[in-house]
Amino acid sequence: MVETALGVDLINEIVERKSVVAFDSRPIEDNKINALIEAARWAPSSGNGQPWRITLVRDGSSRADLNEAMAAGNKVWAQNAPLVVVFATNAPDPERPNSAAKKMLDVGFAGQNMMLEATHQGLRTHAIGGWDEGKVKAAIGVPDDHNVCFLLMIGYGGDVNDLPEDVRPKETRDRVRNDVGDHFFDGNFGSSWNG
Template sequence: MTIKHNRKADFSIHEQFTKRWSPRAFLEKDVPDDLVFRALEAARWAPSSMNLQPWRFIIARTKDDRERFHSFIMDGNRVWSEKAPVLILFLSKKKGSSHTFDTGIAFGFFALQALENGLITHPMGGFNKEKARVVLEIPDEYQLHTVVALGYQGNKATLSSELQAREMPSTRHPLQDFIHEGKF
């Protein structure tokens, strides 16, 4: 199910940028391994400072692995993300000054490839990072960033009425709100 949107860019860009958004309604349908790994492959090709490639991905595709992730996802996200067939924790090795920036770019590549594959993504900051570190046995030299729900878009009627009201592509501020020329 694809929701139509009226998102308009200020300048001509590829439609993938305006089509990508973060739905919460997921079909409880398995994602073929090939599509999961194609999206991760796109993330692997993201640019990184000094080519350090600091990103790491912990994937939960089995019921047991997803339940392990559910233990540290906050209730507001857990209520809808439990239907997602794949959960992925994006983290980075704390090496170099731009590991967080580089991993964010990797997520962008991942999200756009997932969209190309007919999938949706929803990154979540609402999870207990310290609990995730313990549950997933993550060493201290890694920084945890986001848990991404990946799957096929479902019907928003499966969500609570509060979430149904929010289940639409968001708008963006005009480009000129972000640009400073010469100095701030």
């Protein structure tokens, strides 16, 4: 068990989830992919709008095009993940204040659900923001009035020795969190939570 700052137990998937860069290229079983879809599907959303539009890409020309859409620093390791999940959202509603931000938040909830379920299924994940939106949209046919939010790499953990030497530290570094009082406040913004 991981020791938490406030001395409480958490569900294993929260503390075991880590953004990995070493992926095994073996395919993910369909039943596990279906579990990932269901986990995202049950995410909370504002007004139950469920604004996420999620495309799962395993192989083929779309996958090759997605690899080319990634920033160079991501491409070097992400191309080994057997599944790329593209999270997008439909267009903001001009009649609803803050609808763009709410939709992005809702998509984030769906992504977090998927990451936690992936961890539960024995899979590893890494969400990335380094990609060219136009190329991602072209690769999988995302309509112009939709926004790509992030890409999620999913697969079984791989061998760190298969990575380029300069990438290996990303896989082996400790997963750390900032102090609770830096981000959590008691009653007033800036008044550190002391638990």
